[in-house]
Amino acid sequence: MSCPSYAVGCQLNPVTNAKYDACCVSDSVFVFAQNYSIGLTYRTASPAWTKNSVAAAIGPKFTMHGLWADHCDGSYETTKWTNQALGLANGTNYDLFGCDASRAFQNAQQVIAADCNNAYLNTWIDTFWRAGDGDNNWLVAHEWSKHGTCTGSFGNACYPGQGPFAGFFDFLKVSLAVYQQLDIMAAFNKAGIFPSDVNTYTLAQLVAAHKAAFGAPGAMQCQGNTGKGVGPQYLSEVWTYLQEVPNKRYVPFDANTIGPKVVYNSCNDSIPIIIPVTPSPLNKF
Template sequence: MHYSQLLSLGAVASIAAASPLNLFCGRSDVVGPTCSKQEVSQLSCRNTTNPENLCCFNSPGGQILLTQFWNAQPDIGPVDSWTLHGLWPDNCDGTWEQFCDKSRESTDISAVMNKFGRTETLSYMQKYWRSNNNNDDGLWQHEWNKHGTCMSTYNPECYSTPQKDQAIADYMDKSVELFKQLDTYKTLAAAGIVPSTSETYTLSALQAAAKAAHGEEVVFNCKGGKLVEVWYHFNVYGSAQSGKYVPSLVVGSPSNCPKTGIMYLPKNGNGNGGGNGSKPSSTRSPPVPQPTGNPGEPFSGRGYLTVDKGGCLISSGKWYTKGTCATFTAAAAGSGFTLRSSKGPCGVVSGELQCGAEVEATTFTATESKLANGYTTAFYASGDANTGSQVAVFTTSEGKPTTLSISWLGL
């Protein structure tokens, strides 16, 4: 059933007329759904009827959020710009779906963008859509796999001549296009709100500046009193690819920043990140479990690394089912954690999970209580450890047909 919030047609028209983003109508067309005038006349989450063609109407995720990061600790991205987090389809009541179609998930966004000639967009992503652990493609994969696959207008049947991964390229294009229209750094600077090591700001001042640019209130999120994220809410006439985005009231989680004393720290100019900053989706509130960098949820102290297909990891980092599980130690590191076995630190070496004296420790995170690297909980192996062999575990799927996930069993 589609969620509807009944409004008069006059009220809907006034929302559209008031939108400062009607300029999106003039954007270049992308390949996607062909929609009639009637099919694009309903505004998502504000519809007066339930449209049947969900290629031309976003449902149930009709509340679309453009999310951006401000990462100063560690320093990620240009010093005078926020960076892109993602484009999320929320339901009209503040809930959301996630990971909606495993068959359309991607493990190489860069290859997809090159395949469809989106090299200009890809170049922009490499500067402004940045990961905090030097795995930008992993972040892009996470955003599409978790959020993009849940947007109804990107479904394969919405394309007259569907090509594999076409929707991925369109999702990335649209995310970048919206991000370019909402320069949070310039918006705040115009109101006298600039990064500082000494000045602090009020939530009301931040909201006033953002609303003047966006047209509606936005969500600012903080971590330890420091500004780290902003969410812009929209409803859409038509498809997510080429429809008209209308600024919307906040539905769902409100800002978590304090009312006063908000720190907006400057970046130091390095811009490379370091793997210890905020993670995607870490500020989302229940009802859906979200990634966490807290090593106590549940990676903390001593425990086993169990594999969903049976068995566990041994001290070298390999997957094994016929012997005794190795004991690992999880220790807090920034907003993530490191792992160590009796052989030494654990890390990702040339795409393989290894533990040893010569291994440099990787800062891992947790998503829904599973081990995550590069914002994904999927790990891969070239064989099945149930045969009795010790099988290497990798973070990339190329040539490795077995997909597995790793969980923590505390001792």
């Protein structure tokens, strides 16, 4: 495999005018999503996305949701339900997979624990990759099965002779590296933005803080009456758009340059945004 140092995902090789090998850089735009779990307890419909007890335990910080490979125009693989494909009985709490059912599984933390060289990954999953319902195993298995299997540079062909889970382990390690690279709360704090149950911010302020810290605007997701044009709304996720470069490194970039509908903000730009410190008192989940 040839992988020149100048390779960038979603760009043709300027020398050959051809796509790069998938094991060099994936032909994808990436979204790295981080949850703000306290904000996820606020929702007009019931139940909320996350338990108050989980949000309170995590506190006012961002944890990982996932590293998502989109197509180069911002579209993405649709969810496939896999009872038959995975040989699961009806009624089974089966996972979703994206592009390769043969590499999809539900027992992520069991697979990790069985590998002596990678067992430590379960510790940081339980710290930084937290599911709103408390089932971290399901969340990580879901993220790998739905998104990791759709990422060319994590394919089996990129890990010859390294076993069936090499791409999965690399997906976890790379995701953690990106999480450490993108400290959203530090970026907000530097811009004078701090969690509070009463202080409010605008969508423009949050996007500007992201751009100042990482060189590109991010996308903000909110819970509340965002679609109805009334407040309040609560920050629940931050998305950072990335391009892949060699050695599975990810560089923030302005995805607005691809097209007008690639970057998605669910926060309403006319409603003040709260970054709460207290889970919703109305949430009984």
